[in-house]
Amino acid sequence: MSAAARPAWRRPLSAVLGVGAAVLAVAPVPMLAGSASAATTVTVSLACDIPVFSSAAFTWDATVTATAVGDGTDVALTVAFSDMPGVSPAALSSSSMTGEVDVTIDGAPVTLTGGAAVTAAANAPVPVPPVTGTVASTATSLDVALTHVEYTVLGSIPIVCDPTASGALGAVAVDSGAVPTATPTTSPTASTSATATATPSPTATASTTAADDAKRAVPAKGVVSFACVLNPLGSDFDYEPTIAVYGSRESADDDEVALWAEMSDMPGLAPVPIENNAMEVTLNAVVGGTKVALTASSMVNAAIKAKVAVPTLKASMTSDAEEMDVEITGYSFDFEPMSGLDIDAPCEVADGAALGTLTVGIGAVADDDTDDTDGTGTTTPTTTPAPPAAAASLPGTGAGTPLAAIGLWAGALGLLGAAVFLLLPPRRPA
Structure with a gap:
């Protein structure tokens, strides 16, 4: 995994409002519609697993939305996912989650990163944070494909997913704007x-x-x-x-x-x-x-x-x-x-x-x-x-x-509430 996380970028509201009434009066409808079409949304079927558990495989039919903003030199790509299926047996309360998503941009591999605190009821769909990465590009459109998705709960419980078929997101239009400065994703670490x-x-x-x-x-x-x-x-x-x-x-x-x-x-x-x-x-x-x-x-x-x-x-x-x-x-x-x-x-x-x-x-x-x-x-x-x-x-x-040491969980076990997924030594066959 490579690039540092970058915050999701949206064009400032003030920039839109600052266009002025006179411009709005003459702006052709196609221009306004074109700006809204910058986001690309597709459904990707993902085969997922939680390696620290046995029999923890599941399928995630994710709605994936990709947006991009460029300043003529660099382009920041942000990918957001719909909620993950309810795989947590316990409620999550402001539990840390980080994401590393591998994509190809015009054929070149790039890793997008992000993180947030997530909250979800037991066995309920789990929201996941969007991920962002920056590449050097002057293009007005990027050809993006999803190759691997990995979200980690509490810094040590990975949920890994791969597309079951094509991970192509298609052409993502690049909006014009300032590319955000890279901000390292804060991953939870043991005290x-x-x-x-x-x-x-x-x-x-x-x-x-x-x-x-x-x-x-x-x-x-x-x-x-x-x-x-x-x-x-x-x-x-x-x-x-x-x-x-x-x-x-x-x-x-x-x-x-x-x-x-x-x-x-x-x-x-x-x-x-x-x-x-x-x-x-x-x-x-x-x-x-x-x-x-x-x-x-x-x-x-x-x-x-x-x-x-x-x-x-x-x-x-x-x-x-x-x-x-x-x-x-x-x-x-x-x-x-x-x-x-x-x-x-x-x-x-x-x-x-x-x-x-x-x-x-x-x-x-x-x-x-x-x-x-x-x-x-x-x-x-x-x-x-x-x-x-x-x-x-x-x-x-x-x-x-x-x-010689645990927790069975922490956020124990964190399996739990903040930890949802736990590692157990496999039971030997009878």
């Missing part, structure tokens, strides 16, 4: 604050509790395969984390058991950077025959398509058992709305539900032998219900778990 930096994993240390009955907590640990659905798109993806579930009580005669779980990173789902977005995660399990829901909240900062660290999940239960079998029954995560889009994913267990048996610790915690993340971002835990005192120093409950 430098969202630049992800690796965070070393906290090194767990054994408790120094001097109690004679202190006992190390040993986790039930294994790899669980989840089949997940990303909403609101209904897109499938797989998540296969290593999960370790621990338990500990304050003293040998205490029947209150603090549970916590460590999970490896979630896959990189987001095509846009995530900045300070709240995420809630829930791991459902059966521990010692009792159903429990281990939960956690965190603030996510993540780079595009990076993995996301899962914060330490916590719960408590009543049991006097020293050992308990652990079975995982489900998992889910939910982001606060990102640019107007609600993003969540329920996950069902596909394989590996039985993690084995955990040994309940007493006055001590297990070594943090969960997998280190190779993250490129950070998560910061938010306030969650405090576990019993014995669990206060459980691994991963400090200032933040290392992450």
